[in-house]
Amino acid sequence: MSAPEITIRLPDWLLARHDEILSSTYASNDARMALAIELALENIKHATGGPFGAAVFDQKSGQPIAVGVNLVPSTGQSCLHGEVVALAMAHAALGQRDLSDPRLQLATSAEPCTMCLGAIHWAGIRSILIGAHDDDVRAIGFDEGHKPNDWRAAFGRAGIEVIEGVRRAEAAAVLQAYRADGGEIYNAQQAKR
């Protein structure tokens, strides 16, 4: 009955490539999104989680500070979305809770859910790049829950830049591939159905 310890760890395939990725340069929004999508795709291929990838970049150098992938199905931890993992890794890598340095940008292969919008708020990240649209995520069966309709305006007021639809078709194709491959659509509240 002693308390569990929960370790958030990147999958082996990503650890094997971690140094290579973090020493590479991703100069454009397009290049940064390509990495987030590649992480999502590799995460499916290796069956290490849901079809979502994310990375935190230093916009000045173009280098990633941290990368993350969805770990929900592999860990049973429902909050380990790609964005949460990437932000957690960025906090640890930089040794700081506040990621509001304007050089930092989060790229995510799909539009954040409500939880991840909140995580972005608390981390303080001031620029986000989004690939697939919320509709693309819901299209494969994920119940994204209730989201504030006006989250974009609220982020705007808070000074958080939102750049959407970067490589959307490619990002949506990864979601479709996950479903076609029989990937787990780990919705909440399945027990009551």
Added chain:
Amino acid sequence: MSAPEITIRLPDWLLARHDEILSSTYASNDARMALAIELALENIKHATGGPFGAAVFDQKSGQPIAVGVNLVPSTGQSCLHGEVVALAMAHAALGQRDLSDPRLQLATSAEPCTMCLGAIHWAGIRSILIGAHDDDVRAIGFDEGHKPNDWRAAFGRAGIEVIEGVRRAEAAAVLQAYRADGGEIYNAQQAKR
């Protein structure tokens, strides 16, 4: 440059009491909230995090499955709110991602922020007990960010029971004590101010 591993661990004072707490019975909503508030208060006293405590209970037995406290200031991990920690511990303790068994209930010493509302959605918890109101949290200076105004209605539609204002004055007093004691109000986006 190798990837960090992030371990979520309860503070020593809580580990020391963990078995005692988990083998106790909290039969009423009032008793469950008293535990969440006590955890918040002890977390301040031991300077191990923000003024927030939470626990997941088996409503049938009245025993806690898992407990959590806010770990943000002590870990630099912005997502480690009390609710997130308690839910993560519950996933680990039960070995399951889906917490939608109607016996399970989350008690939290203060109204969940947007991130935690999302975390509750994904965990699938179907009953939540809330102590302090969102206004009480904002009153001590926390920027809770943008929250859907109609989250209660959305939770209702999703079949999530929300019981509010349990021991609210006592829960709010813990928040006030944290501020009076000079506790860190770890808002997002401090760098830009």
